[in-house]
Amino acid sequence: MKKFLSIVVVLIAMIGVLSGCGSSNNSAGTNQPAGSKTSAAGSSNTFKIGGTAPLTGSTAIYGVAVKQGAELAVAEVNAKGGIQFELNYQDDQQVAETAANAYNTLKDWGMQIFLSSVTSSPGVATSALAAKDHVFGLTPSASSTDVTKGYNNIFQMCFADPNQGTASAQYMSKNKLGTKIAVIYRNDDVYSTGIYNTFKAEAEKLGLNIVSTTTFTDSSSNDFSVQIKDAQSKGADLIFLPIYYTPASLIFAQAAAINYKPKYFGVDGMDGILTLEGFDKNLAEGVMLLTPFSADAKDQLTADFVSNYKQKYGQIPNQFAADGYDCIYAIYDAIQASHGAITPTMKASDIADQLIAEFAGGFTFSGVTGANMTWNANGQVSKEPKAVVIQNGVYVGMN
Amino acid sequence: MVFLFHLISGLSLGSIYAIIALGYTMVYGIAKMLNFAHGDVIMVGGYISFFASSAWGLPPVVSLFLAIIVCIVLGVTIERLAYKPLRHATSLAVLITAIGVSYLLQNAAQLLWTSNPKVFTSIVGFTHFAPLGGKLDISLIAIVTVAVSAVIMALLTWFTGQTKIGKAMRACSEDRGASQLMGINVDFTISVTFAIGAALAAVAGVLMCSMYPTLTPTTGAMPGIKAFTAAVFGGIGSIPGAMLGGVLLGIIEIFAKAYISTQLSDTIVFVVLILVLLVKPTGLLGRKITEKV
Numbered sequence: 001m002k003k004f005l006s007i008v009v010v011l012i013a014m015i016g017v018l019s020g021c022g023s024s025n026n027s028a029g030t031n032q033p034a035g036s037k038t039s040a041a042g043s044s045n046t047f048k049i050g051g052t053a054p055l056t057g058s059t060a061i062y063g064v065a066v067k068q069g070a071e072l073a074v075a076e077v078n079a080k081g082g083i084q085f086e087l088n089y090q091d092d093q094q095v096a097e098t099a100a101n102a103y104n105t106l107k108d109w110g111m112q113i114f115l116s117s118v119t120s121s122p123g124v125a126t127s128a129l130a131a132k133d134h135v136f137g138l139t140p141s142a143s144s145t146d147v148t149k150g151y152n153n154i155f156q157m158c159f160a161d162p163n164q165g166t167a168s169a170q171y172m173s174k175n176k177l178g179t180k181i182a183v184i185y186r187n188d189d190v191y192s193t194g195i196y197n198t199f200k201a202e203a204e205k206l207g208l209n210i211v212s213t214t215t216f217t218d219s220s221s222n223d224f225s226v227q228i229k230d231a232q233s234k235g236a237d238l239i240f241l242p243i244y245y246t247p248a249s250l251i252f253a254q255a256a257a258i259n260y261k262p263k264y265f266g267v268d269g270m271d272g273i274l275t276l277e278g279f280d281k282n283l284a285e286g287v288m289l290l291t292p293f294s295a296d297a298k299d300q301l302t303a304d305f306v307s308n309y310k311q312k313y314g315q316i317p318n319q320f321a322a323d324g325y326d327c328i329y330a331i332y333d334a335i336q337a338s339h340g341a342i343t344p345t346m347k348a349s350d351i352a353d354q355l356i357a358e359f360a361g362g363f364t365f366s367g368v369t370g371a372n373m374t375w376n377a378n379g380q381v382s383k384e385p386k387a388v389v390i391q392n393g394v395y396v397g398m399n
Numbered sequence: 400m401v402f403l404f405h406l407i408s409g410l411s412l413g414s415i416y417a418i419i420a421l422g423y424t425m426v427y428g429i430a431k432m433l434n435f436a437h438g439d440v441i442m443v444g445g446y447i448s449f450f451a452s453s454a455w456g457l458p459p460v461v462s463l464f465l466a467i468i469v470c471i472v473l474g475v476t477i478e479r480l481a482y483k484p485l486r487h488a489t490s491l492a493v494l495i496t497a498i499g500v501s502y503l504l505q506n507a508a509q510l511l512w513t514s515n516p517k518v519f520t521s522i523v524g525f526t527h528f529a530p531l532g533g534k535l536d537i538s539l540i541a542i543v544t545v546a547v548s549a550v551i552m553a554l555l556t557w558f559t560g561q562t563k564i565g566k567a568m569r570a571c572s573e574d575r576g577a578s579q580l581m582g583i584n585v586d587f588t589i590s591v592t593f594a595i596g597a598a599l600a601a602v603a604g605v606l607m608c609s610m611y612p613t614l615t616p617t618t619g620a621m622p623g624i625k626a627f628t629a630a631v632f633g634g635i636g637s638i639p640g641a642m643l644g645g646v647l648l649g650i651i652e653i654f655a656k657a658y659i660s661t662q663l664s665d666t667i668v669f670v671v672l673i674l675v676l677l678v679k680p681t682g683l684l685g686r687k688i689t690e691k692v
Contacts, residue, residue, distance in 0.1 A: 056513070056514075057513075057514050060513075060514075060515065061515070187662050214656075214661040215661045215662050216661065217665065218621075219621045219665060220621075220652075220656075220664060220665055222412075222607075222610075222611040222621075222622070223408065223412050223611065223652075223653070225404070225405070225408035225653065226405065226408065226653055226656040226657045226661065227656075227661060229401060229404055229405065229408075229657070230657070233401055246516045246613055246615075247613075249516075249518060249612075249613060250611060250612070250613055253612055257527055257536075257538050258404075258527070258536040258538075259527075259529075259536060276516060276517075276518055277515060277516070277517045277518060278449075278453055278517050278518035278519065278520065279518040280518070
């Protein structure tokens with residue numbers, strides 16, 4: 001019995017030691033068979049567009065928002081007459097294997113254009129499949145470089161992770177947000193470390209003063225007292241958080257509990273913090289985040305999008321909804337720009353050839369997540385990031 | 400001053416591990432099984448308290464008692480349905496069953512309450528003290544947690560040492576067959592043990608969620624494993640050992656993070672554990688039992 005017990009203990013100890021290596025995402029959601037279609041009238045003049053998203057599970061906030069944004073754009077496009085779209089979203093629960101199955105379901109359905117995946121790890125899996133089949137993919141929000149790297153047919157609507165880190169450092173430096181900066185990132189997550197590494201490189205170049213760098217892992221994401229104390233005792237007045245909103249909410253609460261009130265700066269993973277159930281929004285007051293979209297922007301395009309979205313879903317759209325919306329319009333514009341070279345009766349791979357030529361060939365697109373976007377041959381977008389600050393529980397644009 | 404701050408953080412984190420470890424050690428000591436579903440009972444306790452206080456608006460103390468009651472019912476039911484039929488099976492079979500129950504609870508929670516995180520409201524509020532002229536800052540929940548775990552340890556020591564049912568538990572722990580011959584109702588005793596373990600899990604869940612207020616269906620998994628480690632560290636089966644192991648584990652974890660590396664803290668914790676077990680295989684306060692043939 002004692003021997004058996006010690007084997008168990010050693011096994012568990014090993015799990016604990018090794019848990020720093022994987023990027024785990026415990027997001028097996030409910031097992032509802034998901035998938036939804038926004039149908040258009042005919043079929044011979046209709047493009048079939050598919051995508052995978054976490055419609056259930058811990059990141060469902062992102063998936064549902066993208067799907068709703070895309071559905072809204074499809075409804076608007078179809079109402080114009082002319083080019084018609086049919087949209088099919090499949091649930092991937094933010095699991096790579098589920099996403100691969102979802103991709104195959106979409107292929108059987110006859111998908112011609114792929115909206116890729118909403119989050120990065122499923123995106124890496126579906127990109128490989130889409131590259132093999134030569135289907136054109138445009139991901140709304142899978143920001144890892146691995147989603148596009150090595151494929152000529154996958155494009156991103158969102159910033160790639162390295163750009164987020166660089167842009168954050170540039171923004172802090174330009175606006176002189178903090179004199180002493182602390183960083184807390186999750187070192188077992190490719191998204192968080194990716195942003196941190198490029199942030200650090202750019203910060204050194206710009207001469208930003210990083211006084212404290214601390215980490216956490218999935219298995220130690222409860223207690224942040226040490227990380228917060230380190231930042232506080234080194235006098236940091238700005239904390240950069242390239243992490244998702246769930247651990248960020250704990251950091252806000254624990255810093256407030258010891259009366260430490262620095263400025264916080266987050267990236268797109270922070271988006272969603274205001275929708276966290278039971279979260280005290282006062283804790284997020286003054287939090288800044290880098291996002292390509294701010295719902296209170298005054299331009300006509302954004303104002304129309306926000307009011308139509310609110311009317312249809314009763315919520316203010318977040319950046320993920322905006323990404324989904326822009327993806328559909330970017331594809332719509334690209335098809336129009338081809339002057340009839342792309343038709344709904346073509347095979348997916350032929351459409352891909354044409355769309356790749358458009359996107360990599362200097363096509364510009366202005367949408368709600370940025371004006372005059374262009375794409376390079378690696379599929380990465382070039383656009384100006386916007387920063388928003390949380391005031392009275394809503395996002396307000398910064399300059 | 401920073402050292403004191405870290406010590407208090409370590410103490411309060413350690414006290415949570417200690418309460419969970421007490422549950423592990425009780426069940427192991429008496430039923431001789433590793434109840435890996437213990438961590439997930441903690442999660443259920445957290446959810447019950449969350450819904451009781453935020454959805455139904457019950458006062459914190461009532462929500463705590465509701466969580467305790469639900470967890471006791473759950474713990475006893477699990478024992479009756481999943482473990483009792485395996486009482487004479489090999490320990491490996493019971494262990495696998497316990498892991499199965501753990502996954503069952505996690506997935507059931509995902510179905511029932513979705514995996515979107517919920518933010519728990521602390522049962523004692525956000526009060527904190529600033530002694531020593533404001534140089535130090537201690538939250539009330541940290542004090543409550545340390546106090547509750549000390550009280551629970553004292554109560555359990557008294558309970559197993561002095562009461563009739565407590566003595567029955569110790570008898571079962573020493574020799575189940577002989578205690579049955581002496582007229583002790585073994586099944587009932589084991590059920591009571593599970594009820595106590597589940598009640599402790601509910602208390603741990605509510606305290607843990609008060610301190611670290613994010614609640615997901617996997618909330619209990621990692622603290623459960625760490626607390627199990629703490630129980631073994633202190634000497635599984637021993638009540639003061641679980642307390643000592645839990646508190647030490649919390650302090651080592653926080654100090655490793657603060658003074659060595661935040662990246663390596665988990666590695667350091669488990670390396671310390673492995674070293675202790677190499678030197679003292681029965682844990683810090685574990686009794687060495689020589690098996691008589």
